[in-house]
Amino acid sequence: MATRITQRFEALQQQNRAALVTFVMAGDPDPEGTLQVLKALADNGADVIELGMPFTDPMADGPAIQKATLRALEGGQTQRKTLDVVRRFRAENNTTPIVLMGYYNPIYRYGVDAFLADARQAGVDGLIVVDLPPEHDNELCLPARQADIDFIRLATPTTDAKRLPKVLENTSGFLYYVSVAGVTGARAPTPADVEAAVARIKTHTDLPVAVGFGIRTAEQARAIARFSDAVVVGSALVECVEKAATADEAAQQVAKLTSELAEGVRSARDVAAQ
Amino acid sequence: MTSSAPLYADGPDPYGFYGDFGGRFVAETLMPLILELEEAYQESRHDKAFRDELAYYQSDYIGRPNPLYYAERLTEELGGAKIYLKREDLNHTGAHKINNCIGQILLARKMGKKRIIAETGAGMHGVATATVAARFGMKCVIYMGATDIERQEPNVFRMRLLGAEVVPVTSGTGTLKDAMNEALRDWVTNVDDTFYIIGTVAGPHPYPAMVRDFQAVIGRETREQMLKKEGRLPDSLVACIGGGSNAMGLFGPMLNDSSVAMIGVEAGGHGIATGEHAASLNGGEPGVLHGNRTYLLQSDDGQIKDAHSVSAGLDYPGIGPEHAYLSTTGRVEYVSITDDEAIEAFKRCCHLEGIIPALESAHAIAHALKIAPQLPSDHLMVISLSGRGDKDMSSVAEYLKRNGEYVGVPGKEGNEDQHGTEENR
Numbered sequence: 001m002a003t004r005i006t007q008r009f010e011a012l013q014q015q016n017r018a019a020l021v022t023f024v025m026a027g028d029p030d031p032e033g034t035l036q037v038l039k040a041l042a043d044n045g046a047d048v049i050e051l052g053m054p055f056t057d058p059m060a061d062g063p064a065i066q067k068a069t070l071r072a073l074e075g076g077q078t079q080r081k082t083l084d085v086v087r088r089f090r091a092e093n094n095t096t097p098i099v100l101m102g103y104y105n106p107i108y109r110y111g112v113d114a115f116l117a118d119a120r121q122a123g124v125d126g127l128i129v130v131d132l133p134p135e136h137d138n139e140l141c142l143p144a145r146q147a148d149i150d151f152i153r154l155a156t157p158t159t160d161a162k163r164l165p166k167v168l169e170n171t172s173g174f175l176y177y178v179s180v181a182g183v184t185g186a187r188a189p190t191p192a193d194v195e196a197a198v199a200r201i202k203t204h205t206d207l208p209v210a211v212g213f214g215i216r217t218a219e220q221a222r223a224i225a226r227f228s229d230a231v232v233v234g235s236a237l238v239e240c241v242e243k244a245a246t247a248d249e250a251a252q253q254v255a256k257l258t259s260e261l262a263e264g265v266r267s268a269r270d271v272a273a274q
Numbered sequence: 275m276t277s278s279a280p281l282y283a284d285g286p287d288p289y290g291f292y293g294d295f296g297g298r299f300v301a302e303t304l305m306p307l308i309l310e311l312e313e314a315y316q317e318s319r320h321d322k323a324f325r326d327e328l329a330y331y332q333s334d335y336i337g338r339p340n341p342l343y344y345a346e347r348l349t350e351e352l353g354g355a356k357i358y359l360k361r362e363d364l365n366h367t368g369a370h371k372i373n374n375c376i377g378q379i380l381l382a383r384k385m386g387k388k389r390i391i392a393e394t395g396a397g398m399h400g401v402a403t404a405t406v407a408a409r410f411g412m413k414c415v416i417y418m419g420a421t422d423i424e425r426q427e428p429n430v431f432r433m434r435l436l437g438a439e440v441v442p443v444t445s446g447t448g449t450l451k452d453a454m455n456e457a458l459r460d461w462v463t464n465v466d467d468t469f470y471i472i473g474t475v476a477g478p479h480p481y482p483a484m485v486r487d488f489q490a491v492i493g494r495e496t497r498e499q500m501l502k503k504e505g506r507l508p509d510s511l512v513a514c515i516g517g518g519s520n521a522m523g524l525f526g527p528m529l530n531d532s533s534v535a536m537i538g539v540e541a542g543g544h545g546i547a548t549g550e551h552a553a554s555l556n557g558g559e560p561g562v563l564h565g566n567r568t569y570l571l572q573s574d575d576g577q578i579k580d581a582h583s584v585s586a587g588l589d590y591p592g593i594g595p596e597h598a599y600l601s602t603t604g605r606v607e608y609v610s611i612t613d614d615e616a617i618e619a620f621k622r623c624c625h626l627e628g629i630i631p632a633l634e635s636a637h638a639i640a641h642a643l644k645i646a647p648q649l650p651s652d653h654l655m656v657i658s659l660s661g662r663g664d665k666d667m668s669s670v671a672e673y674l675k676r677n678g679e680y681v682g683v684p685g686k687e688g689n690e691d692q693h694g695t696e697e698n699r
Contacts, residue, residue, distance in 0.1 A: 109575065135297075181463060
């Protein structure tokens with residue numbers, strides 16, 4: 001069965017443009033505010049939404065997402081509340097794919113089967129779980145695929161040609177290429193390096209390849225969207241929420257940046273063609 | 275005689291699992307590095323040149339073998355088991371941590387790495403890492419929680435003297451687990467030249483197995499020394515557990531000697547019932563953190579809780595996966611000791627044996643104080659004295675002061691107590 005994610009990427013391929021994938025943290029600035037932020041994303045050009053599941057020990061994240069995690073947890077965010085906000089978003093929007101992103105322990109503690117059933121029912125389309133490499137596919141990846149939830153895996157600059165097939169083996173929906181070795185929100189990638197890496201990956205898979213880590217501006221998004229299937233922006237959006245005094249303001253700032261990024265992504269191939 | 279007992283393997287399965295525990299739960303960026311490390315480690319285990327070199331540094335740099343010391347006065351006072359102390363406190367740098375650091379840095383050199391990173395809680399692993407980095411001329415960065423930096427200042431100074439950069443970690447709650455997160459973030463960023471020396475039998479495979487191997491010298495020596503002194507194996511082994519490296523090093527080589535009872539002592543803090551403790555097995559649930567599945571202090575929602583212990587070295591919300599496994603099989607008994615009991619044991623070891631133990635090791639002594647009196651005089655007990663207590667002076671002084679006791683400089687405020695006045699000094 002084609003998931004919302006696959007449908008979305010197929011549609012964008014027809015339009016010959018890359019997708020804008022946006023990341024925000026569930027429970028940030030607060031549970032109600034998250035719903036406003038999600039709507040702001042979807043209404044201003046986000047093609048896929050990644051929603052962070054807060055975890056006390058975000059080993060792969062830089063300061064911006066670490067702080068968002070703390071804000072969410074201090075506000076009492078839980079896995080159940082995260083699924084609730086997806087459910088409420090889904091009641092009004094049945095097309096924008098939602099991918100939950102985070103670390104394994106909160107899912108493991110919830111119970112894998114129970115989590116997958118509840119996530120599916122809430123309208124979750126995919127999962128990105130940072131600390132589950134393909135060596136542990138039995139834990140969550142294969143059960144998720146069984147439950148018709150895409151399992152999106154990360155490939156990185158350290159993933160060589162020998163390892164890439166293993167990374168791709170059970171990946172579905174899209175592949176997320178981490179453009180720099182490092183944590184989220186750190187240094188910016190060099191487009192030429194990334195382009196070569198994406199080309200290399202594309203010889204191994206037909207899955208859409210998204211590029212993320214260190215992409216903050218419309219200009220950067222435009223450069224990456226020329227040759228990738230999707231551009232992921234996270235920390236810059238999370239910082240909009242951090243700087244806002246109220247949930248309304250957070251949603252406004254997120255809307256503004258999202259429409260700029262969307263404009264960048266959508267114009268990338270026009271510019272390239274000229 | 276031992277035919278019915280299960281045999282414990284020399285290591286985990288090929289995926290790094292001990293039963294349900296262990297594994298390699300890390301970000302993809304680190305996977306190739308961890309596989310490369312595993313290959314280098316497996317190769318070095320069977321490499322005679324590597325083993326000879328390790329043996330050389332163990333004897334001439336660390337000062338091994340250290341004594342298995344008969345604690346005569348402690349034994350007499352308790353009137354039960356015959357107590358021996360395995361003197362890891364006499365190692366260079368004052369704790370068992372260097373056993374592992376010397377092994378890992380030799381591996382790092384073999385792999386051509388130029389830069390060493392490590393996390394530290396009490397600072398002993400940081401000091402041991404900074405020491406070996408200095409000895410082998412490598413750049414060294416130590417991540418330490420801002421909270422721990424405050425309570426372990428002398429060790430911070432030692433690391434800096436040894437040429438290491440000490441990075442205060444303020445993210446999360448600023449303790450050992452956050453220092454480990456920060457070290458992982460460094461590693462993920464500096465993938466080409468950096469070797470991460472993990473200080474305990476935790477983290478992604480192969481770390482738990484590798485650290486146990488480098489610490490197994492404790493158990494091998496103890497076994498041999500006891501056979502020499504008493505003509506037989508010990509009846510029981512007692513060791514404190516944070517992540518559990520000194521315990522794993524002591525227990526490992528005797529796991530298949532089924533007559534040897536083993537007891538791991540977790541930090542009970544203010545008591546398990548209060549929720550303020552560091553006893554992952556006695557007060558935690560299975561989960562996944564820092565690359566392995568093990569018992570963790572966590573909420574119902576899978577969020578990691580802060581550990582509490584008077585001893586910064588035990589202040590970690592997890593435990594090595596092999597300990598989790600040995601707990602489920604029942605091979606090792608895991609108990610807990612409160613802050614108060616540990617301090618009492620600390621004082622008795624000072625007074626009776628003239629040895630100032632690390633607060634971590636005092637937890638093991640405290641459990642021996644509880645059980646030794648009930649044991650027969652021919653029961654041979656070994657306590658791992660994993661480190662010396664010099665680093666803990668300010669923690670202990672503060673604790674005693676809070677409890678109305680004062681061990682201070684004669685002539686200064688508060689010295690009119692059982693320890694005497696300036697006149698009768």
